[in-house]
Amino acid sequence: MITFRKLISLPALSLIMALPYAAKADLVVLQYHHVADSTPPATSTSLSLFEAQMKMISDLGLDVVSLGPATREALSGDAPQTNQVAITFDDAYESVYNAAAPILDQKQMPYTIFVNTDAVGGPGYMDWAELKELSSNDWVTIANHSIGHGHLARRSGEAEADWHKRTNRSLDVAQKMLEKQLGATAQLFAYPYGEYDEALEQKVTERDWLGFGQQSGAIGHYSHGTRLPRFPMANAYGQLSSLKDKLLSKAFPIDASRLPDGVVSDNPPSLTLKLEAPLSASRLTCFASGLGRINFSASSDTVTIQAPKALNARRFRYNCTHPAGNGSFYWLSQQWLNLDAPED
Ligand SMILES: [Zn+2]
Numbered sequence: 001m002i003t004f005r006k007l008i009s010l011p012a013l014s015l016i017m018a019l020p021y022a023a024k025a026d027l028v029v030l031q032y033h034h035v036a037d038s039t040p041p042a043t044s045t046s047l048s049l050f051e052a053q054m055k056m057i058s059d060l061g062l063d064v065v066s067l068g069p070a071t072r073e074a075l076s077g078d079a080p081q082t083n084q085v086a087i088t089f090d091d092a093y094e095s096v097y098n099a100a101a102p103i104l105d106q107k108q109m110p111y112t113i114f115v116n117t118d119a120v121g122g123p124g125y126m127d128w129a130e131l132k133e134l135s136s137n138d139w140v141t142i143a144n145h146s147i148g149h150g151h152l153a154r155r156s157g158e159a160e161a162d163w164h165k166r167t168n169r170s171l172d173v174a175q176k177m178l179e180k181q182l183g184a185t186a187q188l189f190a191y192p193y194g195e196y197d198e199a200l201e202q203k204v205t206e207r208d209w210l211g212f213g214q215q216s217g218a219i220g221h222y223s224h225g226t227r228l229p230r231f232p233m234a235n236a237y238g239q240l241s242s243l244k245d246k247l248l249s250k251a252f253p254i255d256a257s258r259l260p261d262g263v264v265s266d267n268p269p270s271l272t273l274k275l276e277a278p279l280s281a282s283r284l285t286c287f288a289s290g291l292g293r294i295n296f297s298a299s300s301d302t303v304t305i306q307a308p309k310a311l312n313a314r315r316f317r318y319n320c321t322h323p324a325g326n327g328s329f330y331w332l333s334q335q336w337l338n339l340d341a342p343e344d
Helices: 010-017 047-059 067-076 094-106 128-135 160-182 198-206 240-247
Strands: 027-032 084-090 111-115 140-144 188-190 210-212 270-274 285-288 292-294 296-299 302-306 315-325 328-337
Touching: 027 067, 047 094, 047 240, 067 084, 067 140, 067 210, 084 094, 094 111, 094 128, 111 128, 111 188, 128 140, 128 160, 140 160, 140 188, 160 198, 198 210, 240 328
Parallel strands: 027 084, 084 111, 111 140, 188 210
Antiparallel strands: 270 302, 285 292, 285 315, 296 302, 315 328
16 A cells, blocks of 8 residues: 555655644554343443444444554554554454354454453353354454463562463463464454553563553554553443544554553552643543543643542553544543452
């Protein structure tokens, strides 16, 4: 594909750099678990909502694309001028095989299923024959979601050698099982519960994989390959009233590799952002999980965001948006992981 960027000659570069960021388009990844009406509400999208979401994507004229190549393209800054959408399902639930896959397969619409391999064939989960059948379609990608869906960030008090052994096994045995059962396997990993720390990110990097979390936001040139955002699409989060803003959102123009990995040391944690044009503190809006909108302090180009009180959940987020032109928003979600809170 020939992009605008490749068509220009070098002397025009300064002109291009002065263009508003809004000219860039990004990749928006949707994250599903169950697509059904009878499964646990926190992880379920009703079939009628799923169908309405697919219709909105189509009505907005957005292409649904394959996760791996589109992510690498977005990270390189070579994304096309219109946002693209990738669809992902975690845990390989039976409802995805029964309800969502037939809709997507009929349109040959790309999607990725992240599989925790020990669960395959268990009650409520797809079996290997079903995964093999889906993966025989060119538009379907099956990828790694660990062996046993454990919490993979290093636990307080866990010896480093024990952690290496536990996580290496969880990553590598799952990948080998996918290869054995399904053939070639994608270089993609979804962190169980969206939980990661820097050491786990390092393991993803060493394997040349991309690592996907469960914090919201779009993927673009500013994103980081081992902390890639996805928008959760369960009923509580995937309603049509907010979906358009998500589908048209853009990666927050701050280098995501310089943000914290989110492991909480002080609670409430503090997030400092250095804003550069076109960002301004006066147009920034931030929210904390369960607390709604929160204030932040600003001093020239630096803002410091901190919830007004400690948060008890194991995982919580600060989400910030900023207008990006043409009615779209830059979207930042900083996930925090409180390792002292019980594992779920
Ligand atoms: Zn999962």
